Amino acid sequence: MSNEAEQEKLLARWLSGELSPEELQKLEAEGGLDDLRFALDDLERWKVPDMDIDRGLEDVMDRAFREPPAKQSKQVFFQPLLRIAASLLLVAAAYFVINNLLTSGATTITTGAGETLSHVLPDGSQVELDANSSISYTQKDWDEERNLSMEGRALFTVQKGSSFKVDTEDGSVTVLGTIFDVERFDTDLMKVNCYEGRVRVDFSNPISKELLSAGQGLISVQGSVSRVTVAPQRPDWVRQINQYNNTKLSSVISDLERHHGVSIDLPAAYANELFNGELFYGDLDKALDNLASIFELKYTRTTEGKVVFE
Amino acid sequence: MSTSSEASLCDENIYNSIYQKQVQKLRNFVYYKCGDLELAQDIAQESFVKLWLNCATVILESVMGYLYTIANRMFIDQTRSQKVRLKFEKEPMPTSNTEDPYYVLRTEEFRETIEQTISDLPEGQREVFLLNRIENYTYKEIAEMLQISSTAVEKRMTKALTKLRGRIAEFKSHKI
Numbered sequence: 001m002s003n004e005a006e007q008e009k010l011l012a013r014w015l016s017g018e019l020s021p022e023e024l025q026k027l028e029a030e031g032g033l034d035d036l037r038f039a040l041d042d043l044e045r046w047k048v049p050d051m052d053i054d055r056g057l058e059d060v061m062d063r064a065f066r067e068p069p070a071k072q073s074k075q076v077f078f079q080p081l082l083r084i085a086a087s088l089l090l091v092a093a094a095y096f097v098i099n100n101l102l103t104s105g106a107t108t109i110t111t112g113a114g115e116t117l118s119h120v121l122p123d124g125s126q127v128e129l130d131a132n133s134s135i136s137y138t139q140k141d142w143d144e145e146r147n148l149s150m151e152g153r154a155l156f157t158v159q160k161g162s163s164f165k166v167d168t169e170d171g172s173v174t175v176l177g178t179i180f181d182v183e184r185f186d187t188d189l190m191k192v193n194c195y196e197g198r199v200r201v202d203f204s205n206p207i208s209k210e211l212l213s214a215g216q217g218l219i220s221v222q223g224s225v226s227r228v229t230v231a232p233q234r235p236d237w238v239r240q241i242n243q244y245n246n247t248k249l250s251s252v253i254s255d256l257e258r259h260h261g262v263s264i265d266l267p268a269a270y271a272n273e274l275f276n277g278e279l280f281y282g283d284l285d286k287a288l289d290n291l292a293s294i295f296e297l298k299y300t301r302t303t304e305g306k307v308v309f310e
Numbered sequence: 311m312s313t314s315s316e317a318s319l320c321d322e323n324i325y326n327s328i329y330q331k332q333v334q335k336l337r338n339f340v341y342y343k344c345g346d347l348e349l350a351q352d353i354a355q356e357s358f359v360k361l362w363l364n365c366a367t368v369i370l371e372s373v374m375g376y377l378y379t380i381a382n383r384m385f386i387d388q389t390r391s392q393k394v395r396l397k398f399e400k401e402p403m404p405t406s407n408t409e410d411p412y413y414v415l416r417t418e419e420f421r422e423t424i425e426q427t428i429s430d431l432p433e434g435q436r437e438v439f440l441l442n443r444i445e446n447y448t449y450k451e452i453a454e455m456l457q458i459s460s461t462a463v464e465k466r467m468t469k470a471l472t473k474l475r476g477r478i479a480e481f482k483s484h485k486i
Contacts, residue, residue, distance in 0.1 A: 011475075012467035015442075016449065032475045038412050039424055039478055043443050046398035048338045049347070053330050056355060060329065063359045160320045160366045197322055214322070 015040075061198055061211075065163055065174060110134040111152075113261025114284065116240065121146075125164065128155040128238050131259050132185070155181040155238050158197075170220065171203035180212070181235055193217035193230040240282030249273040249295065260284045264307040270295060319365035319373065328373060329358055335445055339455075340381050342440040343433055345394030357381045378455050394436070396429045398444075414485045415478070427477045431470055438463055439470040 006023075013019055014027055027033065109129065111117050117129045122142040127135060133152020141147075146158075149167040157179045158164045166173045168184040178197025184190045192201050194212040201210045206223055217230040236243055244252060250271040253264050259281055273295060281287045288307060292299050299309045319325050333354055341350035357380040361368060368376050406416045414420070428436060441447045441455070449467065453460045 009461065009464040009468055011471035012449065012464035015467070015471065032479050035412075035415060035478045035482065036471065036475045038415055039420075039474065040443065042421065043424065046400050046444065048334075048341055048444070049399055051334050051337060051351065053333065056333055056351075057326060057329050060355055060358045060362065063355065064362050160363075162363070 065200055106136055106138050108134060108136040114259060116282070121148075123159050123161060125159045126157040128157075130154065130237055132261070150182060150184070152185055153181065153183040153237065155179070155235060170205070171201060173199055173201050175199040178214075179234070181237075188220075188222040190220045191217065193228075193235060195230065195234060236278075240280060242279050242281055244275045244277060244279060246274045246276060249275050249291070252279065252291070256281055256284065256287055262305045262307055264309070266309050267297075270297065270309070319361065319368055319370055324370070325362060325365060332374065332377065333358060336377055336381055338445060339378065339437070339441065340385055342396070342437045342444075343385055345396050345429060347397075353381050353384045356384060375454075394429050394433075396425060398425060414482055420481060423477060423481050424474070427474055428470075431473060435466045435470040435473075438466040442467060 010019070010023065010027055014024070014033070019027065109117065109119055109127075111129050111131050111133050113131055115131050119127045119129060119135070121127060121137070122139055123146065125146070129135060130153035133150065133154055135148050135150045135154060137148035146162060146164040147167065148165075151168065154166075156164070156166065156175070158175055164175050166175075166182055168182065168190060170184055170188065170190040173180065173182055173192055175197065178199055179195040180197075180199045181193050181195075182190070183192075190203075192199065192212065194214055194216055196214050198214070199212050201212065201218065202208075203210075203220060203223065203225070208225070210218055210225060212218065215230055217228040219226050219228060242252075242255060248271065250266060252275050253266050256262070257264050262284065275291075275294070279287060279290060288299055291297070292309070297309045299307055301307050319328070336357060337347075337350045337354035340353045341347055344350060357377050360380050361373070361377060400421060403416055403418055403421070406413055410416065428439065431439065437456070438452055441452050442449065447455065449460055449463045453463045456463070
Protein backbone atom coordinates (compact mmCIF):
# COMPACT_ATOMS: atom_id res chain seq x y z
CA MET A 1 0.00 0.00 0.00
CA SER A 2 1.29 3.45 -0.80
CA ASN A 3 2.65 5.52 2.01
CA GLU A 4 0.31 8.36 1.24
CA ALA A 5 -2.82 6.24 1.45
CA GLU A 6 -1.71 4.90 4.82
CA GLN A 7 -0.96 8.42 6.03
CA GLU A 8 -4.54 9.38 5.28
CA LYS A 9 -5.79 6.75 7.70
CA LEU A 10 -3.15 7.02 10.38
CA LEU A 11 -4.98 9.05 13.02
CA ALA A 12 -8.16 7.05 12.59
CA ARG A 13 -6.23 3.84 13.14
CA TRP A 14 -4.37 5.35 16.08
CA LEU A 15 -7.73 5.99 17.70
CA SER A 16 -8.93 2.44 17.14
CA GLY A 17 -5.59 1.11 18.43
CA GLU A 18 -4.48 -0.55 15.22
CA LEU A 19 -1.09 1.06 14.69
CA SER A 20 2.17 -0.87 14.56
CA PRO A 21 4.93 0.34 16.93
CA GLU A 22 6.74 1.96 13.97
CA GLU A 23 3.66 3.79 12.80
CA LEU A 24 2.92 4.95 16.33
CA GLN A 25 6.48 6.27 16.72
CA LYS A 26 6.14 8.19 13.50
CA LEU A 27 2.82 9.70 14.57
CA GLU A 28 4.13 10.64 18.01
CA ALA A 29 6.97 12.53 16.36
CA GLU A 30 4.36 14.85 14.84
CA GLY A 31 3.33 15.83 18.40
CA GLY A 32 0.02 16.95 19.85
CA LEU A 33 -1.26 13.41 20.49
CA ASP A 34 -1.58 13.82 24.26
CA ASP A 35 -3.58 17.00 23.94
CA LEU A 36 -5.78 15.41 21.30
CA ARG A 37 -6.35 12.44 23.59
CA PHE A 38 -7.26 14.82 26.40
CA ALA A 39 -9.84 16.55 24.23
CA LEU A 40 -11.29 13.23 23.04
CA ASP A 41 -11.54 11.93 26.61
CA ASP A 42 -13.49 15.01 27.60
CA LEU A 43 -15.70 14.59 24.54
CA GLU A 44 -16.70 11.16 25.77
CA ARG A 45 -18.79 12.77 28.48
CA TRP A 46 -20.52 15.16 26.12
CA LYS A 47 -24.00 14.35 24.99
CA VAL A 48 -26.89 15.62 22.98
CA PRO A 49 -29.86 16.43 25.28
CA ASP A 50 -31.99 13.37 26.03
CA MET A 51 -35.28 12.89 24.29
CA ASP A 52 -38.52 12.24 26.14
CA ILE A 53 -38.94 8.74 24.74
CA ASP A 54 -42.47 8.09 26.04
CA ARG A 55 -43.80 11.34 24.67
CA GLY A 56 -41.95 10.69 21.43
CA LEU A 57 -43.68 7.36 20.98
CA GLU A 58 -47.08 8.92 21.59
CA ASP A 59 -46.19 11.55 19.01
CA VAL A 60 -45.23 8.92 16.41
CA MET A 61 -48.58 7.17 16.88
CA ASP A 62 -50.42 10.46 16.68
CA ARG A 63 -48.62 11.36 13.44
CA ALA A 64 -49.32 7.91 12.01
CA PHE A 65 -53.04 8.51 12.52
CA ARG A 66 -52.87 11.70 10.51
CA GLU A 67 -50.92 10.14 7.65
CA PRO A 68 -52.94 10.00 4.41
CA PRO A 69 -53.84 6.46 3.38
CA ALA A 70 -51.04 4.72 1.51
CA LYS A 71 -51.77 3.44 -1.98
CA GLN A 72 -52.13 -0.30 -2.03
CA SER A 73 -48.93 -1.65 -3.49
CA LYS A 74 -49.33 -3.63 -6.66
CA GLN A 75 -47.16 -6.67 -7.08
CA VAL A 76 -45.74 -7.26 -10.51
CA PHE A 77 -44.12 -10.51 -11.53
CA PHE A 78 -41.76 -10.41 -14.47
CA GLN A 79 -39.96 -12.84 -16.75
CA PRO A 80 -40.71 -16.34 -15.43
CA LEU A 81 -44.42 -15.81 -15.17
CA LEU A 82 -44.82 -13.63 -18.19
CA ARG A 83 -46.13 -16.29 -20.52
CA ILE A 84 -48.60 -17.72 -18.07
CA ALA A 85 -49.67 -14.22 -17.21
CA ALA A 86 -50.35 -13.41 -20.86
CA SER A 87 -52.57 -16.44 -21.26
CA LEU A 88 -54.43 -15.53 -18.13
CA LEU A 89 -54.86 -11.96 -19.16
CA LEU A 90 -58.16 -12.41 -20.96
CA VAL A 91 -59.65 -14.32 -18.09
CA ALA A 92 -58.41 -11.73 -15.66
CA ALA A 93 -59.75 -8.87 -17.73
CA ALA A 94 -63.18 -10.45 -17.89
CA TYR A 95 -63.09 -11.11 -14.18
CA PHE A 96 -62.04 -7.55 -13.50
CA VAL A 97 -64.89 -6.09 -15.52
CA ILE A 98 -67.47 -8.31 -13.89
CA ASN A 99 -66.01 -7.82 -10.46
CA ASN A 100 -66.05 -4.09 -10.94
CA LEU A 101 -69.66 -4.11 -12.03
CA LEU A 102 -70.66 -6.21 -9.09
CA THR A 103 -68.74 -4.30 -6.48
CA SER A 104 -69.40 -0.70 -7.40
CA GLY A 105 -72.18 -0.27 -4.88
CA ALA A 106 -72.17 -0.43 -1.12
CA THR A 107 -71.80 -3.77 0.60
CA THR A 108 -74.03 -4.26 3.59
CA ILE A 109 -73.86 -7.25 5.87
CA THR A 110 -76.55 -7.76 8.43
CA THR A 111 -77.07 -10.43 11.06
CA GLY A 112 -80.46 -11.30 12.46
CA ALA A 113 -81.43 -12.64 15.85
CA GLY A 114 -79.26 -15.51 17.02
CA GLU A 115 -76.96 -15.12 14.06
CA THR A 116 -73.26 -14.32 14.11
CA LEU A 117 -71.01 -13.95 11.13
CA SER A 118 -67.38 -13.69 10.24
CA HIS A 119 -66.58 -11.46 7.29
CA VAL A 120 -63.32 -10.70 5.50
CA LEU A 121 -62.92 -7.16 4.17
CA PRO A 122 -61.15 -6.45 0.83
CA ASP A 123 -57.77 -5.86 2.51
CA GLY A 124 -57.95 -9.04 4.57
CA SER A 125 -59.09 -7.36 7.76
CA GLN A 126 -61.64 -9.44 9.64
CA VAL A 127 -64.95 -8.58 11.19
CA GLU A 128 -66.80 -10.80 13.64
CA LEU A 129 -70.35 -9.57 13.64
CA ASP A 130 -72.58 -10.22 16.63
CA ALA A 131 -76.31 -10.89 16.37
CA ASN A 132 -78.62 -8.02 15.39
CA SER A 133 -75.75 -6.03 13.91
CA SER A 134 -74.73 -4.68 10.56
CA ILE A 135 -71.77 -3.18 8.74
CA SER A 136 -71.73 -1.30 5.48
CA TYR A 137 -68.88 -0.21 3.23
CA THR A 138 -68.05 0.57 -0.38
CA GLN A 139 -65.83 -2.11 -1.83
CA LYS A 140 -64.70 0.06 -4.71
CA ASP A 141 -63.31 2.77 -2.43
CA TRP A 142 -61.77 0.39 0.07
CA ASP A 143 -58.25 0.64 -1.38
CA GLU A 144 -58.30 4.39 -0.95
CA GLU A 145 -60.16 4.69 2.28
CA ARG A 146 -60.79 1.95 4.79
CA ASN A 147 -64.02 3.25 6.18
CA LEU A 148 -67.18 1.45 7.21
CA SER A 149 -70.26 2.20 9.22
CA MET A 150 -71.76 -0.14 11.77
CA GLU A 151 -74.57 -0.70 14.19
CA GLY A 152 -74.72 -3.33 16.90
CA ARG A 153 -71.51 -5.05 17.94
CA ALA A 154 -68.48 -6.16 15.99
CA LEU A 155 -64.91 -7.25 16.63
CA PHE A 156 -62.31 -6.01 14.17
CA THR A 157 -58.93 -7.57 13.45
CA VAL A 158 -57.34 -5.00 11.24
CA GLN A 159 -54.49 -5.49 8.77
CA LYS A 160 -51.67 -2.98 9.08
CA GLY A 161 -51.85 -0.08 6.71
CA SER A 162 -53.51 3.27 6.39
CA SER A 163 -56.02 4.33 8.97
CA PHE A 164 -59.13 2.23 9.39
CA LYS A 165 -62.29 4.00 10.46
CA VAL A 166 -65.52 2.67 11.93
CA ASP A 167 -68.41 5.13 11.99
CA THR A 168 -71.35 4.85 14.36
CA GLU A 169 -74.13 7.32 15.09
CA ASP A 170 -72.38 8.39 18.29
CA GLY A 171 -68.88 8.79 16.92
CA SER A 172 -66.10 7.12 15.03
CA VAL A 173 -63.20 4.85 15.95
CA THR A 174 -59.92 5.17 14.06
CA VAL A 175 -57.16 2.59 14.21
CA LEU A 176 -54.01 1.28 12.71
CA GLY A 177 -53.49 -2.47 12.67
CA THR A 178 -55.08 -3.71 15.84
CA ILE A 179 -57.87 -5.74 17.44
CA PHE A 180 -60.78 -3.93 18.98
CA ASP A 181 -64.53 -4.16 19.30
CA VAL A 182 -67.25 -1.56 19.10
CA GLU A 183 -70.71 -1.87 20.58
CA ARG A 184 -73.53 0.48 19.85
CA PHE A 185 -76.92 -1.17 20.01
CA ASP A 186 -78.72 1.74 21.59
CA THR A 187 -78.66 5.49 21.15
CA ASP A 188 -76.23 7.28 23.43
CA LEU A 189 -74.57 4.09 24.64
CA MET A 190 -71.31 3.18 23.00
CA LYS A 191 -68.58 0.83 24.15
CA VAL A 192 -65.13 0.40 22.64
CA ASN A 193 -62.55 -2.13 23.85
CA CYS A 194 -59.02 -2.35 22.49
CA TYR A 195 -57.36 -5.79 22.70
CA GLU A 196 -54.24 -5.14 20.65
CA GLY A 197 -52.54 -2.05 19.20
CA ARG A 198 -54.10 1.34 19.62
CA VAL A 199 -57.30 3.06 18.62
CA ARG A 200 -58.65 6.58 18.66
CA VAL A 201 -62.30 7.28 19.36
CA ASP A 202 -63.83 10.51 18.09
CA PHE A 203 -67.18 11.34 19.63
CA SER A 204 -69.53 13.51 17.68
CA ASN A 205 -71.61 14.97 20.49
CA PRO A 206 -69.97 16.61 22.27
CA ILE A 207 -66.87 16.56 20.09
CA SER A 208 -64.09 14.85 22.00
CA LYS A 209 -61.20 12.47 21.41
CA GLU A 210 -59.98 9.46 23.40
CA LEU A 211 -56.91 7.29 22.77
CA LEU A 212 -57.02 3.65 23.83
CA SER A 213 -54.10 1.25 24.09
CA ALA A 214 -54.29 -2.53 24.39
CA GLY A 215 -56.13 -3.50 27.54
CA GLN A 216 -58.11 -0.29 27.69
CA GLY A 217 -61.76 0.30 26.96
CA LEU A 218 -64.36 2.97 27.36
CA ILE A 219 -68.07 3.30 27.88
CA SER A 220 -69.88 6.40 26.72
CA VAL A 221 -73.31 6.98 28.23
CA GLN A 222 -75.05 10.06 26.88
CA GLY A 223 -71.77 11.73 26.06
CA SER A 224 -70.13 11.06 29.41
CA VAL A 225 -67.11 8.82 28.99
CA SER A 226 -65.64 6.46 31.57
CA ARG A 227 -62.60 4.25 31.17
CA VAL A 228 -62.50 0.51 31.82
CA THR A 229 -59.79 -2.12 31.85
CA VAL A 230 -60.20 -5.07 29.51
CA ALA A 231 -58.44 -8.41 29.51
CA PRO A 232 -56.05 -8.42 26.57
CA GLN A 233 -57.65 -11.36 24.80
CA ARG A 234 -60.54 -11.60 22.42
CA PRO A 235 -63.87 -10.81 24.05
CA ASP A 236 -66.25 -13.45 25.35
CA TRP A 237 -69.05 -12.43 23.07
CA VAL A 238 -67.14 -13.69 20.04
CA ARG A 239 -67.28 -17.15 21.63
CA GLN A 240 -70.91 -16.36 22.54
CA ILE A 241 -70.24 -16.53 26.22
CA ASN A 242 -71.52 -14.08 28.82
CA GLN A 243 -69.93 -13.73 32.21
CA TYR A 244 -72.48 -13.09 34.94
CA ASN A 245 -71.71 -12.01 38.43
CA ASN A 246 -74.66 -11.95 40.84
CA THR A 247 -76.92 -11.04 37.97
CA LYS A 248 -80.67 -11.26 38.29
CA LEU A 249 -82.09 -14.13 36.29
CA SER A 250 -84.48 -11.70 34.63
CA SER A 251 -81.49 -9.85 33.12
CA VAL A 252 -79.95 -13.08 31.91
CA ILE A 253 -83.27 -13.91 30.28
CA SER A 254 -83.44 -10.46 28.63
CA ASP A 255 -79.99 -11.00 27.12
CA LEU A 256 -81.15 -14.31 25.67
CA GLU A 257 -84.33 -12.72 24.35
CA ARG A 258 -82.44 -9.96 22.61
CA HIS A 259 -79.81 -12.19 21.12
CA HIS A 260 -82.21 -14.79 19.76
CA GLY A 261 -85.18 -12.52 19.10
CA VAL A 262 -87.51 -14.65 21.19
CA SER A 263 -89.87 -13.92 24.02
CA ILE A 264 -89.31 -15.85 27.24
CA ASP A 265 -91.79 -16.02 30.12
CA LEU A 266 -90.20 -16.43 33.53
CA PRO A 267 -92.32 -16.95 36.65
CA ALA A 268 -92.16 -13.74 38.68
CA ALA A 269 -90.85 -15.64 41.71
CA TYR A 270 -87.65 -16.43 39.82
CA ALA A 271 -86.99 -12.95 38.44
CA ASN A 272 -84.70 -11.97 41.31
CA GLU A 273 -82.81 -15.24 41.59
CA LEU A 274 -79.10 -14.58 41.11
CA PHE A 275 -76.96 -16.19 38.46
CA ASN A 276 -73.20 -16.50 38.63
CA GLY A 277 -70.77 -17.74 36.04
CA GLU A 278 -70.45 -18.26 32.32
CA LEU A 279 -73.34 -18.90 30.03
CA PHE A 280 -72.86 -20.09 26.46
CA TYR A 281 -75.78 -18.36 24.82
CA GLY A 282 -75.01 -19.16 21.19
CA ASP A 283 -77.30 -22.19 21.21
CA LEU A 284 -80.71 -21.24 22.67
CA ASP A 285 -81.69 -24.79 23.63
CA LYS A 286 -78.42 -25.42 25.42
CA ALA A 287 -78.66 -22.12 27.25
CA LEU A 288 -82.23 -22.85 28.32
CA ASP A 289 -81.31 -26.39 29.41
CA ASN A 290 -78.45 -24.98 31.39
CA LEU A 291 -80.60 -22.41 33.20
CA ALA A 292 -83.42 -24.92 33.71
CA SER A 293 -81.12 -27.39 35.43
CA ILE A 294 -79.49 -24.76 37.65
CA PHE A 295 -82.79 -23.30 38.85
CA GLU A 296 -84.72 -26.59 38.74
CA LEU A 297 -87.20 -25.27 36.25
CA LYS A 298 -88.92 -26.80 33.30
CA TYR A 299 -89.54 -25.00 30.04
CA THR A 300 -91.53 -25.51 26.92
CA ARG A 301 -91.15 -23.85 23.57
CA THR A 302 -94.78 -23.28 22.73
CA THR A 303 -95.08 -21.51 19.46
CA GLU A 304 -92.34 -20.19 17.23
CA GLY A 305 -90.27 -17.69 19.16
CA LYS A 306 -91.93 -18.20 22.51
CA VAL A 307 -90.47 -19.93 25.57
CA VAL A 308 -92.34 -20.50 28.82
CA PHE A 309 -90.60 -21.47 32.05
CA GLU A 310 -92.65 -23.07 34.78
CA MET B 311 -43.11 -9.24 -1.44
CA SER B 312 -43.81 -8.92 2.23
CA THR B 313 -42.12 -11.39 4.48
CA SER B 314 -43.66 -12.18 7.78
CA SER B 315 -41.12 -13.67 10.10
CA GLU B 316 -42.27 -14.67 13.55
CA ALA B 317 -41.05 -11.49 15.17
CA SER B 318 -42.86 -8.78 13.28
CA LEU B 319 -42.41 -5.03 13.42
CA CYS B 320 -46.19 -4.82 13.43
CA ASP B 321 -46.06 -6.34 16.89
CA GLU B 322 -46.36 -3.24 19.02
CA ASN B 323 -44.03 -4.56 21.73
CA ILE B 324 -41.25 -5.14 19.21
CA TYR B 325 -41.87 -1.82 17.49
CA ASN B 326 -41.87 0.04 20.81
CA SER B 327 -38.64 -1.53 22.01
CA ILE B 328 -36.91 -0.63 18.74
CA TYR B 329 -38.21 2.90 19.08
CA GLN B 330 -37.00 3.14 22.67
CA LYS B 331 -33.55 1.84 21.81
CA GLN B 332 -32.97 3.64 18.54
CA VAL B 333 -34.85 6.90 18.26
CA GLN B 334 -32.27 8.98 20.08
CA LYS B 335 -29.38 7.55 18.07
CA LEU B 336 -31.28 8.25 14.88
CA ARG B 337 -32.05 11.79 15.98
CA ASN B 338 -28.41 12.42 16.90
CA PHE B 339 -27.31 11.03 13.52
CA VAL B 340 -29.41 13.67 11.79
CA TYR B 341 -28.37 16.30 14.33
CA TYR B 342 -24.71 15.80 13.49
CA LYS B 343 -25.55 16.48 9.86
CA CYS B 344 -27.74 19.54 10.25
CA GLY B 345 -27.00 20.99 13.71
CA ASP B 346 -30.70 21.66 14.24
CA LEU B 347 -32.03 19.62 17.14
CA GLU B 348 -35.67 20.33 16.41
CA LEU B 349 -35.38 19.39 12.75
CA ALA B 350 -33.39 16.29 13.68
CA GLN B 351 -36.08 15.16 16.10
CA ASP B 352 -38.80 15.80 13.55
CA ILE B 353 -36.99 13.72 10.95
CA ALA B 354 -36.38 10.91 13.44
CA GLN B 355 -40.06 10.89 14.40
CA GLU B 356 -41.25 10.92 10.80
CA SER B 357 -38.88 8.05 10.01
CA PHE B 358 -40.52 6.00 12.74
CA VAL B 359 -43.99 6.93 11.47
CA LYS B 360 -42.97 5.55 8.06
CA LEU B 361 -41.63 2.43 9.72
CA TRP B 362 -44.91 1.85 11.55
CA LEU B 363 -46.99 2.38 8.45
CA ASN B 364 -44.78 -0.01 6.50
CA CYS B 365 -44.16 -2.46 9.29
CA ALA B 366 -45.47 -5.36 7.25
CA THR B 367 -42.95 -4.87 4.46
CA VAL B 368 -39.80 -4.10 6.45
CA ILE B 369 -37.79 -7.08 7.61
CA LEU B 370 -36.76 -6.94 11.23
CA GLU B 371 -33.08 -7.61 10.47
CA SER B 372 -32.84 -4.63 8.12
CA VAL B 373 -34.78 -2.18 10.25
CA MET B 374 -31.79 0.04 11.06
CA GLY B 375 -30.79 0.35 7.42
CA TYR B 376 -34.36 1.27 6.62
CA LEU B 377 -34.54 3.95 9.32
CA TYR B 378 -31.20 5.54 8.40
CA THR B 379 -32.02 5.54 4.71
CA ILE B 380 -35.39 7.18 5.32
CA ALA B 381 -33.93 9.76 7.69
CA ASN B 382 -31.10 10.54 5.30
CA ARG B 383 -33.47 11.02 2.40
CA MET B 384 -35.67 13.33 4.46
CA PHE B 385 -32.61 15.30 5.49
CA ILE B 386 -31.54 15.73 1.86
CA ASP B 387 -35.05 16.87 0.98
CA GLN B 388 -34.75 19.64 3.55
CA THR B 389 -32.70 22.63 2.51
CA ARG B 390 -29.33 22.06 4.08
CA SER B 391 -28.74 24.65 6.74
CA GLN B 392 -25.87 26.91 5.80
CA LYS B 393 -24.07 27.04 9.11
CA VAL B 394 -24.02 24.24 11.61
CA ARG B 395 -23.78 25.08 15.28
CA LEU B 396 -23.78 21.99 17.47
CA LYS B 397 -24.50 22.24 21.19
CA PHE B 398 -23.70 19.47 23.63
CA GLU B 399 -24.58 18.96 27.26
CA LYS B 400 -21.46 18.78 29.40
CA GLU B 401 -20.75 18.12 33.01
CA PRO B 402 -19.04 21.06 34.69
CA MET B 403 -15.29 21.12 34.17
CA PRO B 404 -13.39 20.07 37.32
CA THR B 405 -11.16 22.82 38.68
CA SER B 406 -7.40 22.36 38.49
CA ASN B 407 -4.21 24.19 39.32
CA THR B 408 -1.18 25.24 37.32
CA GLU B 409 0.65 22.02 38.15
CA ASP B 410 -1.83 20.14 36.03
CA PRO B 411 -0.19 19.54 32.61
CA TYR B 412 -3.58 20.08 30.96
CA TYR B 413 -4.32 23.22 32.97
CA VAL B 414 -4.79 25.33 29.86
CA LEU B 415 -7.12 22.82 28.27
CA ARG B 416 -9.25 22.28 31.34
CA THR B 417 -11.42 25.30 30.66
CA GLU B 418 -14.86 26.00 29.27
CA GLU B 419 -13.20 28.17 26.67
CA PHE B 420 -11.29 25.18 25.35
CA ARG B 421 -14.47 23.13 25.17
CA GLU B 422 -16.15 25.86 23.18
CA THR B 423 -13.24 25.82 20.76
CA ILE B 424 -13.62 22.06 20.31
CA GLU B 425 -17.38 22.40 19.87
CA GLN B 426 -16.87 25.10 17.27
CA THR B 427 -14.18 23.12 15.46
CA ILE B 428 -16.46 20.08 15.22
CA SER B 429 -19.35 22.24 14.02
CA ASP B 430 -17.15 23.71 11.31
CA LEU B 431 -16.07 20.32 9.95
CA PRO B 432 -17.49 19.37 6.57
CA GLU B 433 -20.68 17.32 6.99
CA GLY B 434 -19.09 14.01 5.98
CA GLN B 435 -16.25 14.31 8.48
CA ARG B 436 -18.49 15.64 11.21
CA GLU B 437 -20.97 12.78 11.10
CA VAL B 438 -18.25 10.12 10.99
CA PHE B 439 -16.38 11.73 13.86
CA LEU B 440 -19.44 12.12 16.13
CA LEU B 441 -20.99 8.75 15.32
CA ASN B 442 -17.70 7.24 16.45
CA ARG B 443 -16.90 9.49 19.39
CA ILE B 444 -20.36 10.17 20.87
CA GLU B 445 -22.50 7.28 19.66
CA ASN B 446 -19.66 4.73 19.92
CA TYR B 447 -20.21 3.10 16.53
CA THR B 448 -17.22 1.31 15.04
CA TYR B 449 -15.79 2.39 11.68
CA LYS B 450 -17.31 -0.70 10.13
CA GLU B 451 -20.77 0.07 11.49
CA ILE B 452 -20.52 3.66 10.29
CA ALA B 453 -19.46 2.47 6.83
CA GLU B 454 -22.58 0.29 6.64
CA MET B 455 -24.78 3.05 7.97
CA LEU B 456 -23.57 5.64 5.47
CA GLN B 457 -23.05 3.12 2.70
CA ILE B 458 -19.45 4.10 2.10
CA SER B 459 -16.24 2.04 2.37
CA SER B 460 -14.36 1.55 5.62
CA THR B 461 -11.39 3.29 4.00
CA ALA B 462 -13.53 6.34 3.35
CA VAL B 463 -14.61 6.34 6.99
CA GLU B 464 -11.02 6.15 8.18
CA LYS B 465 -9.97 8.95 5.84
CA ARG B 466 -12.75 11.21 7.01
CA MET B 467 -11.94 10.37 10.61
CA THR B 468 -8.24 11.13 10.09
CA LYS B 469 -9.06 14.46 8.46
CA ALA B 470 -11.33 15.38 11.37
CA LEU B 471 -8.70 14.37 13.93
CA THR B 472 -5.96 16.25 12.06
CA LYS B 473 -8.07 19.37 12.07
CA LEU B 474 -8.78 18.98 15.75
CA ARG B 475 -5.12 18.41 16.60
CA GLY B 476 -4.21 21.55 14.66
CA ARG B 477 -6.83 23.68 16.40
CA ILE B 478 -5.72 22.45 19.84
CA ALA B 479 -2.09 23.41 19.10
CA GLU B 480 -3.29 26.81 17.94
CA PHE B 481 -5.37 27.25 21.07
CA LYS B 482 -2.41 26.42 23.30
CA SER B 483 -0.03 28.73 21.50
CA HIS B 484 -2.43 31.64 22.12
CA LYS B 485 -2.68 30.81 25.80
CA ILE B 486 0.96 30.32 26.67
